[in-house]
Structure formats: C-alpha cells, structure tokens
Amino acid sequence: MQHVDSLSGATGTPVCNLSLSELLLHALVIELEAKHRYSELANMMAEIGNRKVSRIFSKMSSIEAKHARDIEEQIKGQKLPILTPSEYTWQGPEAPENTDSNRLFHLMTPCQALELALSNEKRAYEFYNDVVDDSTDERVREVAADFAVEEEQHVAWVEEWLAEEQPPE
Numbered sequence: 001m002q003h004v005d006s007l008s009g010a011t012g013t014p015v016c017n018l019s020l021s022e023l024l025l026h027a028l029v030i031e032l033e034a035k036h037r038y039s040e041l042a043n044m045m046a047e048i049g050n051r052k053v054s055r056i057f058s059k060m061s062s063i064e065a066k067h068a069r070d071i072e073e074q075i076k077g078q079k080l081p082i083l084t085p086s087e088y089t090w091q092g093p094e095a096p097e098n099t100d101s102n103r104l105f106h107l108m109t110p111c112q113a114l115e116l117a118l119s120n121e122k123r124a125y126e127f128y129n130d131v132v133d134d135s136t137d138e139r140v141r142e143v144a145a146d147f148a149v150e151e152e153q154h155v156a157w158v159e160e161w162l163a164e165e166q167p168p169e
Contacts, residue, residue, distance in 0.1 A: 017135075018131060018135065018140060019137070019140070020137065020139050020140050020143060021075075021078060021079070021080050023131060023140050023143055023144060024071060024074065024075050024078070024080065024143070025075075025080050026127075027071050027128075027147055028068060028071045028072065028075065030124055030127070031064050031065075031067045031068035031071060032064075032068050034060070034061075034064040034120065034124075035061050035064035035065045035068055036061075038057045038058070038060040038061035038064060038117075039057070039058070039061040041057040041113075042054045042055070042056075042057035042058040042061060045057060045108070045113070050108060052110050053108055053109070053110050053113040056110055056113050056114060056117070056161065057113065057117075060117050060158075063154060063157070067150060109165075110165045111162060111165045111166055114158055114161055114162040114165060115162065117158050118155065118158045118159065118162060121151055121154040121155045121158055122155055124151045124154070125148055125151035125152055125154075125155055128144045128145070128147040128148035128151060129144075129148050131144035132144045132145045132148055
C-alpha cells in the first residue's frame with residue numbers, strides 16, 4: 001500500500017501499519033471531527049434559513065456522536081498514543097468525514113447537502129476498508145472491519161435520505 005498524505009501534507013505512515021491503539025485513535029478523531037463539523041454545518045444552514053438542510057446535518061452530527069461514544073467506550077482504560085496532526089494517515093487535508101465549509105452556500109439544496117455527506121461517509125468507509133485490506137495485524141483488521149460496516153451503514157442511510165429528496169424521474 002502506498003503512503004497517504006497526512007493532515008500536514010507530509011508523507012505519513014501507511015494505513016496498514018497502524019497499531020490497534022492508533023486505529024482506535026484515528027477512528028475517534030474521525031467521528032469527533034465529523035460530529036463537530038456536521039453540527040457547525042447544521043447551525044450555518046439554520047442561520048441562513050435552510051431548515052431542511054440544517055436538520056439533515058443535525059441528524060448526521062447525532063449519528064457521529066453516537067459512534068464516537070461507542071469508540072470511547074471501547075478505548076476506556078487503554079493507553080492511547082499521542083499523535084501530532086502530521087502522524088494521522090488519511091488522504092487529503094482533513095479527516096475522511098470532514099466537510100469543507102467552503103463547499104457550502106446559502107442556496108444549497110437538501111440533495112446537495114446529502115451528496116456532501118455521502119462523499120464524507122464513503123471516504124471514511126474507504127479508510128477503514130484500506131486497513132482491512134492491507135493490515136498485517138489480525139486484530140486491527142477485525143476492528144477496522146467493524147468500523148467499515150458502521151460506515152457502510154452510514155452510507156446506506158445517506159443514500160436512502162438522498163433517494164427520498166430526489167424528485168421522481
């Protein structure tokens with residue numbers, strides 16, 4: 001597996017070399033950042049009067065918060081590494097489920113908002129799926145597979161919501 005860009009833009013550790021504690025830390029950061037970003041986006045959309053899109057992002061924030069709580073429960077009592085931003089191993093400048101607020105605009109439709117959320121959830125799924133495919137540590141693969149299943153469910157939910165919003169052909 002190739003090296004992936006980290007948050008700092010420097011070359012990071014290949015995803016397959018993550019220890020279990022590093023994977024759990026990555027997962028927690030992914031979910032917490034997604035929870036906060038979706039909450040920010042919900043507030044931004046509410047402020048500009050786009051209540052429907054605001055509710056979509058609020059729902060996404062709640063889903064991510066639950067996932068973060070589940071991970072926090074899983075890591076209770078474990079000693080986690082302390083990573084600098086350059087030591088995270090996801091592709092791109094931000095965690096996989098983070099939406100760039102520059103991609104939002106006040107006339108955004110629910111479909112456009114859901115397409116952003118869908119892209120985020122797919123990137124998170126791909127991150128965990130890469131770990132499953134490439135890790136040499138069986139336990140890391142098992143935990144990553146569980147996270148991938150969760151993200152796959154998030155993708156399915158967003159796809160369902162998107163289908164509900166799209167006009168019939």
